[in-house]
Amino acid sequence: MPDNRYEKTPRPGQEHFVAPPEDVRVGVVDAVDTSEAPSSLWGDAWRDMRHRPLFWASAVLILFVVLMATVPSLFTSTSPTECHLEESLGGPAAGHIFGFDKQGCDIYARAIYGARASVTVGVLSTVFVVVVGTIIGSIAGYFGGLLDTLLSRFTDIFFAVPFVLAAIVIMSLLQDRNEIVVAVVLATFGWTSIARITRGAVLGVKNNEFITAAKALGMGRLAILGKHVLPNAAAPIIVYATVALGTFIVAEATLSFLGIGLPTSTVSWGGDLAKAQTSIRVAPEIMIYPATALALTVLSFIMMGDVVRDALDPKARKR
Amino acid sequence: MLWYIGRRLLQVIPVFLGATLLLYGLVFLRPGDPVAALGGERGLSPAAELAIREAYHLDQPFFMQYLYFLKGVFTFDMGVTFTGRPVVEVIAQAFPVTFQLALMAIVIETVFGIGFGLWAGVRKGKFFDSTVLLWSLVLISVPTFVIGFVLQAVVGVQLGWLPITAGRDPDVVSLLMPAVVLATTSFAYILRLTRTSVVENITADFVRTARAKGLPRNKIMTRHVLRNSLIPVVTFIGIDLGNLMAGSIVTEGIFNINGVGGTLYQAIIRGENVTVVSLATVLVVVYIVANLIVDVFYAVLDPRIRYA
Numbered sequence: 358m359p360d361n362r363y364e365k366t367p368r369p370g371q372e373h374f375v376a377p378p379e380d381v382r383v384g385v386v387d388a389v390d391t392s393e394a395p396s397s398l399w400g401d402a403w404r405d406m407r408h409r410p411l412f413w414a415s416a417v418l419i420l421f422v423v424l425m426a427t428v429p430s431l432f433t434s435t436s437p438t439e440c441h442l443e444e445s446l447g448g449p450a451a452g453h454i455f456g457f458d459k460q461g462c463d464i465y466a467r468a469i470y471g472a473r474a475s476v477t478v479g480v481l482s483t484v485f486v487v488v489v490g491t492i493i494g495s496i497a498g499y500f501g502g503l504l505d506t507l508l509s510r511f512t513d514i515f516f517a518v519p520f521v522l523a524a525i526v527i528m529s530l531l532q533d534r535n536e537i538v539v540a541v542v543l544a545t546f547g548w549t550s551i552a553r554i555t556r557g558a559v560l561g562v563k564n565n566e567f568i569t570a571a572k573a574l575g576m577g578r579l580a581i582l583g584k585h586v587l588p589n590a591a592a593p594i595i596v597y598a599t600v601a602l603g604t605f606i607v608a609e610a611t612l613s614f615l616g617i618g619l620p621t622s623t624v625s626w627g628g629d630l631a632k633a634q635t636s637i638r639v640a641p642e643i644m645i646y647p648a649t650a651l652a653l654t655v656l657s658f659i660m661m662g663d664v665v666r667d668a669l670d671p672k673a674r675k676r
Numbered sequence: 677m678l679w680y681i682g683r684r685l686l687q688v689i690p691v692f693l694g695a696t697l698l699l700y701g702l703v704f705l706r707p708g709d710p711v712a713a714l715g716g717e718r719g720l721s722p723a724a725e726l727a728i729r730e731a732y733h734l735d736q737p738f739f740m741q742y743l744y745f746l747k748g749v750f751t752f753d754m755g756v757t758f759t760g761r762p763v764v765e766v767i768a769q770a771f772p773v774t775f776q777l778a779l780m781a782i783v784i785e786t787v788f789g790i791g792f793g794l795w796a797g798v799r800k801g802k803f804f805d806s807t808v809l810l811w812s813l814v815l816i817s818v819p820t821f822v823i824g825f826v827l828q829a830v831v832g833v834q835l836g837w838l839p840i841t842a843g844r845d846p847d848v849v850s851l852l853m854p855a856v857v858l859a860t861t862s863f864a865y866i867l868r869l870t871r872t873s874v875v876e877n878i879t880a881d882f883v884r885t886a887r888a889k890g891l892p893r894n895k896i897m898t899r900h901v902l903r904n905s906l907i908p909v910v911t912f913i914g915i916d917l918g919n920l921m922a923g924s925i926v927t928e929g930i931f932n933i934n935g936v937g938g939t940l941y942q943a944i945i946r947g948e949n950v951t952v953v954s955l956a957t958v959l960v961v962v963y964i965v966a967n968l969i970v971d972v973f974y975a976v977l978d979p980r981i982r983y984a
Contacts, residue, residue, distance in 0.1 A: 411810075513687075514694030517964050519918030525925065526956045527702055529944055607819050611926060614821050615944050627819075634825060641829045648822045656817035663813065 398592060402668035412664045418657035425469055426476035435463045437470040437624045458629070458643050459636050467629055468646045474536060474613075474625035475654060479606040481540035482547060486605075487598050489544065490551025491587070497552070498559030499582050505556075512552050520546035521608055528617040539618055543605050554597050558590035565589075592669045599662035603655040610651055626651040680975050688968055695964065696749070699957050700742050749961065763954045766939055773846065774928070774935035778920050780848070780855035782913065785863040790909065793870025794902060800875050809871070812864035820923050824857040824930040841932040854931040858923050862916045869912055873905035880904075907974075914970030921959045 406412045425432060440462035449456045455464035497508035523546040531538060562568070563586055571581045612618030613627025614634075621628055626647040633644040720728070729735045736744070796805040815823075831853060832840035842850035877883060878901055886896045921937070928934075929941030936955060943951040 510690055511694075513691050514698065517691045517695045517967075518698065518960055519922055519963060521922035522918065522925075522956055522959055523699070525922070525940075525944065526699060526953055529947070529952045530702065603817065607817075610819050611821065611922075614819070614926070615929075615941070617944060630819075630822065637825055637829060638833070641825075644822070644825060648818070648826075652814070652818045652822070656813060659813055659817055 398669065402665065405668040406664060409664055409668075411660055412668075415657040415660040415664065418653060419661060422472055422476060422654045422657065425472040427473075429470045429473065432469045433463075433466045435466040437462060437466040439463075455646050456643075459632060459640075464643060464646050467624055468626070468650045470624045471626040471629060471647060471650065472654070474619055474623050475606045475609060475627075475651065477536045478540050478543070478609040478619075479602045479658075481537065482543040482605040482609075483598050483602045485540060485544035486548045486551050486601060487594065490548040491555050491594060493548070494552035494555025495559050495582060495587060495590070498556035499563055499578075499586060508552075509556070512549050515546055516549040516553075518546055521611065524608060524612060525615065525617065528612055534618065534620055535623070536619065539609055539612060540605075543608055547601065547605065551594060551597060551601070554593050555590060558593050559586055562586050562589045596662050596666045596669065599665060600659050603658035603662070606651070606655050606658070677975065681972055684968060684971055688964060692961070692964055695960055696746065696957060697742060699953065699960065700745055701738075702953075749957070763951065763958075766951075767936060767955070767958055770934055770936045770939050773933060774924055774937055777851055777855055777858065777924060777928070777933065777935060778917075780851060781858040781862070781920060782916075784855055785859040785866055785916075786909070786913065788859075789863045789866025790870050790902075790906070793867040794874055794897075794905070796867070797871040797874025797878065797905075798897075800871075800878075805871075808867065812867050815860050815864040818860075820857060820861060821926045821930060823860050824854075824927055827853055827857055828930065846933060851933070854927050854933060857930075858920060858927045861923070862912075862919060865916070866909055866912060869908050870905055873908055874901055877901045877904045910970065910974055914967045914974075917966045917970075918963050921963060 440460045441457075442461045455468070458464055458467070493508055493512065497505040497512075520543070524542050527542045527545070528534065528539070531542075559582075568581060568585055571585055576584075609618055610625075610627030610630065613625050614631045616631060618627055619625045629647040630644060630651070633640075633647065637644060726735075734741070792808055796808045799805050828840055831837050838853045839850040842854065883896060883900050886900050891899075924935060924937030925940050925944075926937075928936075928938030929945075932938065936959065940952060940955045940959075943955065
């Protein structure tokens, strides 16, 4: 057996870096308050984010959209489904600031009430995707071996089908369509990225010392996965989920626009855009309102994901 | 190299079988009987019904039907549309148009995406950089069909610069606007991807070395920064083909182009489920094959992949 005592390169797990004493000023070391817990990843991120105007802009927008989706009557007292054909394509009037669409419905009220369908589908599909993707990805990453191979190939199969294309195929076959159905269909082919991200994050976390410590203390494997591995792998999942919420809203609008998303009886931005298309030559301005509402909603979620990612990435923060 | 291609080919087989089985299973589980629907109100005579069921292998169990379907895909026999035209003929006619449109979109999105991304990455933190970054998010947020209608209304109808729709046998000019629309979202992604990797590479050790040994700036940018930044972009183009296909359904529908996407759009609008599924399956197969080609191409570009 060779003697490793004089080996220059440290063995795995032993590569601790000790700064030479002349590099570290004593004052800096003394100034560290040891009674306080070291700042956490999310604490650092929060300190970074609260100075960024983009974070506040998207936070306010998201709050606004969620409020619109939950209590639309806060913004308008006009019903979106009370339409008068004699007002068809009528311009702005008292109490109807954006005017009327082809059916004589109030455009402003429809833009407000349309938030509910989009937000419901977006939130539901994101929840489904996160649950399924996290379970499959963390099992594959944490247990490894044959289970990992099988689950990863399973993920590959779903990944090979472009998700909007798959959603179009399934939705065109379904008769009963509502928010839940659309969310499930979008999630069926949309979970693969989350599974891959979770698997990667779990693989990065699972060989840390604190996991070994938990194992040594006799903690069960599932308990370690839930209590120690997943919370430490959550950051990239949350970032991706925020952006995915925006993408799901766009996908729902595209499906509704094609006429295979939500039924026409549901007030939705995608459906309104499809209707506005029929009168685009005579009244192109009708399209602006649902389109702007849709774009601002998606933008706020994508922007939020972007800001959070920047704040969580220590590499980006240092520069 | 050959070893890598062989391994990659082997990986495609389960993915191809799984994806087609998935799509085929979905159609199979669909409620309603297509044969009974053929007869209309009066219904078919039992003999005719039996003949049709046998001709389309509908009397066989699910798995046998799937095998017949696979045989059809490989022998270019994918049934007929509602109007009686063979699906293969429709695809053969529509595919060149879609191919041209997708190619134009890819050229537009890569040239402009890499250009703007490189420029923004070099000027990191400056006004141009932050403006471009914000606008790229806006482009990602606006659905393709909205961009399509706005461009159609402004550039086509009001300014009259470009044709509003591309009819039969479209030329490059009439495909220009649809290609730009199709390219917008991916353009924004490529821009952001290029910018991120340029920012990363510009501070890399090898760039500092190149600078230290006195290489001129534009040579550093093209040889060292840009070349290394292109690796993630090539990967993205492979994944992006899927977005382009879904996007082409909407774009070709809006601009009335007789491509695969446009045919699919018309079939969706008319509720022709069979055509929708067979065309979508073809697109999925094209997507899988195209990704295989991109992966092989990628291994040629980056020797690190080959030996991994």
